[in-house]
Amino acid sequence: MTIKSVKQIHTFPDEIQSMMETFKDMVNYCIRIGISENISNLNKFSSLHYKDLSQFNIQSYYKLTAMSQAMGRLAQRKKDMKKGRIVKSPYISKPYLVSCYGFKITGMLLSFPMYHGDKFLVRLDSHTMSQLENAEPRSFVITPDSVSISVRKQVEQIIPENVIGIDRNLRNITISTPNQTVMYKTSKLLSIKENMSHVISSFKRFDVRKKKHFQKRLGNRRARRIQQHLHKISKDIISRAVQSKSMIVLEDIKCIRKLYRKGNGQGTKYRRRLNSWSFYELQRQIQYKAEWEGIPVGFIDPKRTSQLCPICGERLQEDRFHRRKLLCNNCKRSIDRDVVASMNISYKGWSRFCHPRGLLVEAVNGNLENFRPVILQVDGSKLVETRK
The missing domain is CATH 3.30.420 (Nucleotidyltransferase; domain 5)
Known part of the structure; x- marks a missing residue:
């Protein structure tokens, strides 16, 4: 069984943005409890603290996924600590929403639950639909500017000649x-990297916040260009x-x-x-x-x-x-x-x-x-x- 993710650019309204913020706060809340009580097992955490998530005004689908996300991060943190690796903060800083429950793809529309049982519809483009052919959708992830659908299909490995x-x-x-x-x-990749390095080094403003924003914007642009170039070759x-x-x-x-x-x-x-x-x-x-x-x-x-x-x-x-x-x-x-x-x-x-x-x-x-x-x-x- 092979799994991959299909990403599509999409901008969401304020109501969905608030759901993402709620989901982020809910995951961080679970992480805080898990660290304080040294819990990284999903079954143990859900049996003890599922009722505590009633303070968040969101569908129960997302509460289950939030606990799974938090325990997965804490389990990975525990593995890294045992192996002596540099441990990063498990807390989430950017809003997002993920679930494997309650969503449905009908034709070219993706629907997932909102508040009070309502459904939000996302129109999928032709590229996303072509990737969904002969594949089974498993979950979805939305961010403020994109939607990603995880799909899987049964693949028979070829016998190489x-x-x-x-x-x-x-x-x-x-x-x-x-x-x-x-x-x-x-060779074009080298010129892209060198040109971006010269542009970033030429930034002379002493405002650290502006400088970081400038470096991040150009760094993301460089990564996208390189990724697209290598995508064609691969x-x-x-x-x-x-x-x-x-x-x-x-x-x-x-x-x-x-x-x-x-x-x-x-x-x-x-x-x-x-x-x-x-x-x-x-x-x-x-x-x-x-x-x-x-x-x-x-x-x-x-x-x-x-x-x-x-x-x-x-x-x-x-x-x-x-x-x-x-x-x-x-x-x-x-x-x-x-x-x-x-x-x-x-x-x-x-x-x-x-x-x-x-x-x-x-x-x-x-x-x-x-x-x-x-x-x-x-x-x-x-x-x-x-x-x-």
Whole structure:
């Protein structure tokens, strides 16, 4: 069973805004009681304090959800404290409303209960309706400017016949498919981040409140632009995987930030550029989209993916005249280092997940004597979404 959320922009009237404020206060009230009495279990809390929520003028549907939200936050807080992590405040600062009871989707209308048994209707757009096809709505979340619907559907995982290896870099994303190698250019993301950093640093007003508001507004705009750019790339990758019945393999680079910490002998601009690299956002989008389509996703060790020849398995040498090229003295061929990495990731994934016999060199050596990679370069910002 696969679950995802569909978000739609929508502005709500003052009456619904007051319900959001009431729900926020109710969740914070439950959190205060849970902290004071050391309760993080929903059944225990509801049996002791459900009657105390009668002071809030809101439907009982939302009281059950508020207790669930509060106990979930306290349970996560307790886990973080046991593991020695930095514990954030569990209290909620922004108004919202969530429930899995009492709502209904009829045609293009979402209805959920208000005060005194009335119903509020939200008209769903065409994109939201397309995502709700063949899916079961489970819950909804509304904020002052959006509505999100959680849906789930039964997905049968495909049996992969091929492997797509993905190499994530600062200026491009390279994938190795069964037929060709595709390189998505992401240099535009660097320019977006650099331009935003210069604009934020040029803010000269001494009002801290105004400065924080300015930084937050530009930071959100930067995040939206980057997310939309990566959305187009991840959507194209998933469509290729569905067409070729391939599983997706990525490098496990979750600890790469440790290489760019302060004091490692690197410049400030270099560390800023590498620490703002959105490698995990692409991974997150690929994972949830692949899960929705039934495509398996695997991770391999990134060790020596850019050092071994994908044709013969020998160690590659750097080209003095072309810094992005790697030369194989055995094959007498020069290949782009990102293409080499994506091909080796694909071969590692094939030998580990689809054909788990022998080493990588044994699986590759001698099988690609006449291979010449066909490299398709794509500007990720110019990928066009087609709608029916």
